[in-house]
Amino acid sequence: MTPRDVLLELLADPLPAGCVRSAAEQLKRLAAEEFAGAGLACGSVEAYGTCRRLVLYAAGVTGGQMVKTLSDIFPRILSRLEFQQARAWEPSGFRFPRPVRGLLALHGDRLVAFSAAGLRSGRTTEGHEALGPRRLSLASAEKYFKTLEHASVLVKEDGRLEAMNAALEAASRRMKLGIEAHEETLGECLYCAEYPVPVISGFAQEFLALPPERLRGVLRSLRFFPVSDDDGRLQPYFAAFRDGVSKGQRNVEDGFRAALESRLQQIS
Amino acid sequence: MDFQDIILKLDRYWAKQGCALLPPGGAVRRAPGGQLCLAGAAGCAALPPDGLEGRYRYRVVLDPAPAGVRRVFLDSLRAAGLDRSEHDVRWLAFDGEAGTGWEILLDGLPLARFIYLPAPAGAGFRPAAAEIVTGLERLALVSQRKKRAADLCWSRRLTYGELHGGEGQ
Known part of the structure; x- marks a missing residue:
């Protein structure tokens, strides 16, 4: 046989x-x-x-x-x-x-x-x-x-990780800015989505006045990826992943932004 | 869809699923071992500390919970005017003394809490009961595509802000 x-x-x-x-x-x-x-x-x-x-x-x-x-x-x-x-x-x-x-x-x-x-x-x-x-x-x-x-399910962890890294790299090239692909955050995202789809959103400039490490901490606690320039200065943007299709990206960008800003308002 | 229409649609949807619609404050005492299926909207004078937005909740209790209960819940959102494929829905798991369940995030913001209640002690196996509490303000904001609760249309003539002394700005 x-x-x-x-x-x-x-x-x-x-x-x-x-x-x-x-x-x-x-x-x-x-x-x-x-x-x-x-x-x-x-x-x-x-x-x-x-x-x-x-x-x-x-x-x-x-x-x-x-x-x-x-x-x-x-x-x-x-x-x-x-x-x-x-x-x-x-x-x-x-x-x-x-x-x-x-x-x-x-x-x-x-x-x-x-x-x-x-x-x-x-x-x-x-x-x-x-x-x-x-x-x-x-x-x-x-x-x-x-x-x-x-059917939009990447079963293998390797496949999902590869898809996430490729998406972050592509977004980074497009924005001409660096995305801080923190390994721990990537690891957390790995078991949150069967089909990770990248979302790029931003937040109000005023929050850049917060201590950078504090800001990075809040972003990571929401499983978002900080965006910085060549000198490592944080920019008022972040990358994140949603689960599934890429319809209604605008809704997700706005929602993620509101979730982040309400968290930042609590600490500032 | 107006805020009050969302409540009406949810009432109709859950009634179709076999739920008894219960006005707020109704004190149900069930027969021991009996089945229970309840649904209804309620408002709170003080903002409830349940991690959801706003003061209005839609609460559903399904005892026992059917196998497709999560799908039934997702379909209830569609009945309230929300297109699931246009949003990110996350089920953040938690395990606690109050039960085992999820905080459900819609586009990153809390929408609902779904709990499988702990099994009652003794008397052998009983299938789990589910309690689902949805924040109606968040649901209405998404359904009506509004940014602030105050701007939500409550009925054809009144906004949420007008009804609540400008709350939700």
Whole structure:
């Protein structure tokens, strides 16, 4: 049998940003353990997380009775995930930080059927929430990342980070000013948006009278990126990310500006 | 859409979802273990310290919360004249003693609080109840594309500012 890829996706209500990275790491470790225990060989095991999903992806998996084995392994992996804050949302006793809304599990083009969190696994998922409640049906595991990208979800952390960095660089070139791409802020943004779209906005000149580090602190607390000139002097602009489509950019720019200015008014 | 129309649209929307519309101050005592589904607008004399803007709130209680409750909430915003695709909606998670939920930011500004209430102690598993409180001023500002609450149209003849002694400038 030709080796096929294996996919498990858990779709949930928006998750606390702090728990996703650790959950994805656990998912990867537990999957490697369980696969080895069941005698499944695979090319690679990776796990990814967004604010709404946890994804396990193993490439080129071979072994006997694959679908049967995976349908035993998947619920076990999910039940072994640990969280600082979690509760039971349905009678099965499965605990999770927020309610689980969908399970997608495929081996190549075959459905891996199991039950967990009071749900049965299927071959459908959802795209970005801003696009409405459209269901996506997956023909095979191998089509997962492309299908989700078309539905405005960048599943891989690398992909989102790359998109954010590229957007900040492009905006910086356009403005002929530097955007301070603070790594910690980028890390926070990583689990706040499934499809980060850049927003450039500004604030009233008068706030530049505030101590620069204070101003930077307020901007970063809102996950905004300060903008400065070649000499590092702050400018009355900032960059930020919204989640999803780029319609109504003006609304978002105005809202972000109002959120920032009200915070700055409180401290000045 | 006038401020009062937003309330009327939300009332109609939530009534269609099976909610009982409750005038402010109504004290509901439910049968033990019974289901509950309530909705209604309320005003506060003092500005409520809930992190939302303004003095008017639209409160919905769904017990138990249906699986699609977040989508039902997003659709209620559409009923109130807000096009979701033209805005950034963020769900900032919090976990506290009062429950588990989100502060919902619309274009970076607080719009609503969505809470799954803590499970009552004992007596086995009960599905979570949800409470959603929306700041009506913020919703109306976006729906009417206004910058200041005072400029909001309350009814065809009156603005929010005229009704509240110029508040919201």
